[in-house]
Amino acid sequence: MPASTRRRTADLVVHLAGFSRELRRTGIPVSPGDTIDAAAALALLDIGDPEEVRLGLRTSLKVEPASWDAFDRAFDRMWRKAETHPSRPDGARRRQPPRPWPGQGNPLEALRRKLEREGLTTRADPAVNAGRPGYSPRALLRDKEFDPSVPGDLAEMERFLAILARKMATRPSRRLVPTPGGSVIDVRRSFRRSLARGGELVELARRGRAVEKPHVVALCDTSGSMDPYSRFFIAFLLALSKVLRRTETFAFNTSLTRLTPWIASGNVADTLKRFAGHVEDWSGGTRIGACLLEFADRYLRQTVAPDTSVLIFSDGLDRGDVRSLETGLLAIRRRARRVIWLNPLMGDPRYRPEARGMKTAIPHIDGLVPAHDLASLAVLLPMLSRRSRCRQGAGGVGKAGVIRSAHEN
Amino acid sequence: MRPEIDGLRKAMREMEYVAEPAIATAVHLARAMKKPLLVEGDAGVGKTEIAKVMSRIMETELIRLQCYEGLDANTALYEWNYQKQILRLRIAAEKGGDGEDLEEIIFGRPYLLERPLLRAITRPAKAPVLLIDEIDHADEGFEAFLLEVLSDFQVSVPELGTIRATHRPFVVLTSNRTREIGDALRRRCLYLFIEHPDLAKEVEVIRAKVPGIAERLAREIAVFVGELRGRRLMKPPGVAETLDWARALVMLHRDRLDARTVTLTLGCLVKDRHDTGELGSEEIGAMVGAVGQTG
Numbered sequence: 231m232p233a234s235t236r237r238r239t240a241d242l243v244v245h246l247a248g249f250s251r252e253l254r255r256t257g258i259p260v261s262p263g264d265t266i267d268a269a270a271a272l273a274l275l276d277i278g279d280p281e282e283v284r285l286g287l288r289t290s291l292k293v294e295p296a297s298w299d300a301f302d303r304a305f306d307r308m309w310r311k312a313e314t315h316p317s318r319p320d321g322a323r324r325r326q327p328p329r330p331w332p333g334q335g336n337p338l339e340a341l342r343r344k345l346e347r348e349g350l351t352t353r354a355d356p357a358v359n360a361g362r363p364g365y366s367p368r369a370l371l372r373d374k375e376f377d378p379s380v381p382g383d384l385a386e387m388e389r390f391l392a393i394l395a396r397k398m399a400t401r402p403s404r405r406l407v408p409t410p411g412g413s414v415i416d417v418r419r420s421f422r423r424s425l426a427r428g429g430e431l432v433e434l435a436r437r438g439r440a441v442e443k444p445h446v447v448a449l450c451d452t453s454g455s456m457d458p459y460s461r462f463f464i465a466f467l468l469a470l471s472k473v474l475r476r477t478e479t480f481a482f483n484t485s486l487t488r489l490t491p492w493i494a495s496g497n498v499a500d501t502l503k504r505f506a507g508h509v510e511d512w513s514g515g516t517r518i519g520a521c522l523l524e525f526a527d528r529y530l531r532q533t534v535a536p537d538t539s540v541l542i543f544s545d546g547l548d549r550g551d552v553r554s555l556e557t558g559l560l561a562i563r564r565r566a567r568r569v570i571w572l573n574p575l576m577g578d579p580r581y582r583p584e585a586r587g588m589k590t591a592i593p594h595i596d597g598l599v600p601a602h603d604l605a606s607l608a609v610l611l612p613m614l615s616r617r618s619r620c621r622q623g624a625g626g627v628g629k630a631g632v633i634r635s636a637h638e639n
Numbered sequence: 640m641r642p643e644i645d646g647l648r649k650a651m652r653e654m655e656y657v658a659e660p661a662i663a664t665a666v667h668l669a670r671a672m673k674k675p676l677l678v679e680g681d682a683g684v685g686k687t688e689i690a691k692v693m694s695r696i697m698e699t700e701l702i703r704l705q706c707y708e709g710l711d712a713n714t715a716l717y718e719w720n721y722q723k724q725i726l727r728l729r730i731a732a733e734k735g736g737d738g739e740d741l742e743e744i745i746f747g748r749p750y751l752l753e754r755p756l757l758r759a760i761t762r763p764a765k766a767p768v769l770l771i772d773e774i775d776h777a778d779e780g781f782e783a784f785l786l787e788v789l790s791d792f793q794v795s796v797p798e799l800g801t802i803r804a805t806h807r808p809f810v811v812l813t814s815n816r817t818r819e820i821g822d823a824l825r826r827r828c829l830y831l832f833i834e835h836p837d838l839a840k841e842v843e844v845i846r847a848k849v850p851g852i853a854e855r856l857a858r859e860i861a862v863f864v865g866e867l868r869g870r871r872l873m874k875p876p877g878v879a880e881t882l883d884w885a886r887a888l889v890m891l892h893r894d895r896l897d898a899r900t901v902t903l904t905l906g907c908l909v910k911d912r913h914d915t916g917e918l919g920s921e922e923i924g925a926m927v928g929a930v931g932q933t934g
Contacts, residue, residue, distance in 0.1 A: 261826060263826055264826065267672070267674070267829070270672050271668050271672065271829075274641070274643075274667070274668055274671045274672070275641060275664070275668075276640055276641040276644075279640050279641075281660065282640055282641065282644065282660065282664060285660055285661045285664040285665070286664050286668060288661075289661075289664060289665040289668055289829050289830055289831055290668060290672075290829055292677075292825055292826065292828070292829070292830035293830070294679075294830070294832065295832045295834070403708070403709065403778070404707070404708040404709030405708070405709045405711065405778060405780075406709065406711065417721050418713065418718070418719060418721075421719070421721050421724065421725070425742070476779075531816055531817060532816055532817070532818055532819045533818075533819070535817065535818060
């Protein structure tokens with residue numbers, strides 16, 4: 231390889247590292263392994279053909295279609311520009327602080343800190359928010375101080391949910407596991423056992439269908455009116471995701487954010503801090519309908535299967551339009567096993583579901599359940615573990631505000 | 640464009656597969672980098688076809704593993720041939736042979752049934768194409784198991800020891816995105832998402848796959864199907880549906896679309912009751928009219 235080519239390759243690799251960093255900054259997850267793949271791919275591509283480089287990088291960095299637009303913009307910024315200015319003098323290179331890898335650091339946290347530093351604690355400032363590429367006008371990010379008492383609540387919640395999860399484990403899987411008295415003969419194990427008796431099949435090993443825990447998707451409203459219950463919800467969600475590993479969590483108010491990647495960590499205090507950093511417009515208004523529609527469009531297929539229970543935590547106080555709420559719920563319900571609405575306002579015996587949003591939702595959900603404290607969640611249990619799906623809509627609310635729930639079929 | 644990529648495109652075209660640059664680039668990279676290729680996209684956009692076409696181009700065997708819920712290692716990897724083993728034991732019992740030797744014999748390669756994954760790494764002559772179809776239907780546990788096979792291309796059978804790949808197969812995984820594929824597996828692969836084809840590509844596909852179709856009809860079909868996809872149906876038609884429909888129309892000796900024929904043959908294209916309900920005869924009439932004007 232001639233020296234000039236070698237230098238060019240080295241330049242390319244440096245450029246590629248910068249590109250990966252840029253992608254991470256815009257929220258596209260790129261791991262060091264992906265960057266290595268991309269470097270290997272560059273060697274196999276015609277570098278003079280920007281279109282080919284774009285397609286090759288997209289494939290080797292494993293960029294999903296949802297991020298294609300952001301990817302293309304970043305690509306145009308960094309590669310098409312590099313094309314017109316092939317060599318950059320060293321002076322142009324600025325030292326940047328090392329950026330954290332995804333999973334540990336949190337780019338939104340940085341933005342949140344910035345807002346805090348600039349004294350923007352209460353009002354949204356479009357000028358600042360517009361600085362973040364790839365996003366429409368941002369809702370306000372507010373730092374919430376979390377009560378240190380939460381870990382205690384959490385332990386209690388976890389104990390409760392652990393019991394709950396065992397009771398909920400009723401989903402028969404198609405997977406076969408060794409089960410005494412199971413319905414299928416396990417030839418491999420039977421034969422192994424028979425060897426001890428000189429190949430005489432004395433007893434047969436059997437297999438039966440595994441029993442699995444239910445899959446749950448939780449959509450929680452984080453608007454201002456839900457503030458008093460947010461701590462309770464978060465404890466519930468953290469405990470739930472620990473007990474049921476496949477739980478997906480989303481937060482919504484005026485927009486929808488997927489929280490699942492951020493609640494994987496075992497450290498509660500950290501997770502709570504992350505939550506405040508990550509949910510846009512924590513404590514603000516609600517547009518339930520628009521958010522449910524967004525969920526249906528972007529995440530429904532991947533996260534909701536016919537055996538998934540969808541939990542919606544919300545007080546149903548909506549300022550968006552009711553039609554989209556209806557359409558969104560319909561789409562979700564068509565795919566999910568059941569949709570259960572958890573409403574903290576039902577803790578008040580005088581509560582009637584008369585808010586416009588709640589009224590619209592009731593015909594399209596499988597159950598409406600109170601959710602203001604641990605004890606109230608007990609009603610949720612039988613609903614999640616019931617095998618058949620409650621078909622004809624919400625059970626409605628009894629006079630005492632207690633769930634009369636659904637259809638003892 | 641690299642000549643290899645262009646060559647691959649032409650070769651795929653000869654096999655009646657219309658590969659746009661994104662597909663050709665991804666396949667080229669996956670082959671050259673010896674990495675599995677994860678292909679995602681809606682049903683009927685030609686994911687599985689990639690593996691089939693590549694096996695023909697590489698003139699090698701196609702080994703297919705169809706995934707479903709409950710698929711386990713026994714079905715995917717290997718199984719012992721119990722009947723044969725028991726038979727061997729009976730013979731030995733009559734002759735009165737030595738037990739220890741016997742164990743070695745009945746847990747030897749001749750008594751092993753190769754399932755797709757093991758088969759794919761033990762081909763003696765040349766590397767096959769391994770198609771792992773609809774991986775999203777398998778359980779997550781299976782995904783983790785697959786990860787092990789795909790990263791080292793070796794398989795350990797407790798009774799036999801480790802079996803290493805004689806040739807690394809070219810691996811294509813497909814997913815309909817009914818669930819998210821785990822990050823670990825995704826990172827191990829190169830990634831390709833196939834979109835519904837644009838008008839020009841769809842016309843080309845129809846003409847390649849349905850010989851003897853009039854160009855005008857092919858174009859009208861593509862326009863109509865494109866229009867349908869824009870309508871947010873529950874199950875938008877894929878290329879596979881387009882081709883079925885085109886073949887049906889050729890069989891009916893049509894050379895243009897008309898509202899009646901479309902209504903009668905709509906079952907080739909729209910396969911959901913809710914969607915069929917959305918498309919009344921007026922709707923179809925209007926759509927056919929619009930298509931006629933563009934054609």
